[in-house]
Amino acid sequence: MTYTFVTLFSNLIEGYFKDSILKRAIDKDILKIKYLNPRDYSKNKHFKVDDTAVGGGAGMVMNPQPLFDALDDLKSKDEDVHIIFLTPVAKPFAQNDAKRLAKKNHIAFVSGRYEGIDERVIEKYADEVFSIGDYILTGGELASLVICDAVSRNIEGVLGNAQSLEIESFETPLLEAPSFSKPKNYEGLSVPSEYLKGNHSKIRSLKLALSEAKTKFFRPQQLLKHKVQSH
Ligand code: SAM
Numbered sequence: 265m266t267y268t269f270v271t272l273f274s275n276l277i278e279g280y281f282k283d284s285i286l287k288r289a290i291d292k293d294i295l296k297i298k299y300l301n302p303r304d305y306s307k308n309k310h311f312k313v314d315d316t317a318v319g320g321g322a323g324m325v326m327n328p329q330p331l332f333d334a335l336d337d338l339k340s341k342d343e344d345v346h347i348i349f350l351t352p353v354a355k356p357f358a359q360n361d362a363k364r365l366a367k368k369n370h371i372a373f374v375s376g377r378y379e380g381i382d383e384r385v386i387e388k389y390a391d392e393v394f395s396i397g398d399y400i401l402t403g404g405e406l407a408s409l410v411i412c413d414a415v416s417r418n419i420e421g422v423l424g425n426a427q428s429l430e431i432e433s434f435e436t437p438l439l440e441a442p443s444f445s446k447p448k449n450y451e452g453l454s455v456p457s458e459y460l461k462g463n464h465s466k467i468r469s470l471k472l473a474l475s476e477a478k479t480k481f482f483r484p485q486q487l488l489k490h491k492v493q494s495h
Contacts, residue, residue: 265419266296267412268345268372269405270334272313274299276405286413289422300338300372302330314378323379331374331385338372339389345370347391348411350404351380354393357411359434361394365411366418373412375404437490439478441471 269277281287281297289295303311307329314324338345346368365371374381374389386393396407416422423429433440444455458470479487 265294265366265368265416266298266342266370268298268300268338268370269375269408270300270302270331270338270372271375271403271405271408272301272303272377273375273403273405274301276403277409280409280413285422286416289416289419292421294419294421295416300334302326302334305333305337306330307333317379321379325379326376326381326385328382328385331381332388335372335374335385335389342370345372347372347374347389348408349374349376349381349386349390349393350396350407350411351376351386351393352395352398352400354395356398357394357396357414359414362411362414363418365415371412371415373404373408375408377403437479437486437493438472438475439482439486441474441478 271277277299281290286295290297303313306313306327312327313330314326317323317325335347338347346365348371350373374385394407394411396410401407417429420426429435431440444459448455448460456470456474458466461467476487476490479490
C-alpha cells in the first residue's frame with residue numbers, strides 16, 4: 265500500500281512513521297509513504313495557497329489552483345489512486361471503512377487547513393470524504409493519520425499477530441471485554457477471580473457478560489444490534 269499525504273505540513277506527519285508497528289511495515293516494504301505539498305504547485309509569486317472566502321465569512325480558504333495542479337499531477341502518475349478528503353462535514357470514519365480501504369493499492373489523504381478547502385476541489389477530486397468525529401481540528405493531518413493507522417492494521421503482514429484483529433471491538437457489535445496484565449494483584453487491586461482459575465469456558469462466559477455490560481453502558485444501540493443478530 266502506498267499512502268500519499270497531500271498536506272502543507274508534512275513534518276506534522278513524518279514522526280508517526282519513525283517508530284513501532286508502521287515503521288516496521290515500511291521497513292518490510294508493506295507500506296510506502298509519500299508527501300505532496302500543494303504550495304509547491306502554487307502559481308502565486310509568493311506561493312500563497314489560501315485566500316479570503318468569496319461571499320464573506322471569517323478566515324481563509326485553501327485555493328483551488330494549487331490543489332487542482334497537485335492532484336492532477338498525482339493522478340497522472342497513478343490513475344487508480346483513491347483520493348480521500350478529510351473534513352468535519354462528512355460521514356464518520358468506522359472500522360468497516362478501515363477494512364474495505366485496506367484492499368486498495370494507493371490512497372491519498374488531502375488535509376485542509378485554515379477554514380478548509382474550496383468545495384470545488386472536493387467536488388472534482390474526492391473519491392470519498394471522511395470525518396473522524398464531531399469536533400473541529402486545526403487541520404486534516406491528524407485525521408489522515410488516524411485513518412491511515414486504522415487501515416494499515418488490516419493490511420496483511422502489518423500486525424505481528426493477525427489474530428488480535430478478530431477479537432477487537434467493532435469486529436462484532438459488542439465492545440471488547442476488559443483486559444488485564446500481570447501482576448494478578450497490584451496495590452490491592454485484583455483481576456477478576458474467574459480469569460485466574462483456568463476454566464476457559466467460564467472465562468469466555470464472564471468475558472461475554474463483561475462485553476455486554478460495557479456495550480450497554482457505552483453503546484446501547486450496538487447492544488440491541490447484537491441481540492437481534494444472536495437470535
Ligand atoms: N470551517 C470548517 C468547518 O467548520 O467545517 C473547519 C475547518 S478546520 C479548522 C480545517 C481542516 O481541518 C479541515 O479542512 C479538515 O481537513 C480538518 N478537520 C478538522 N476537523 C476535522 C474532523 N473532525 N475530521 C476530519 N478532518 C477535520
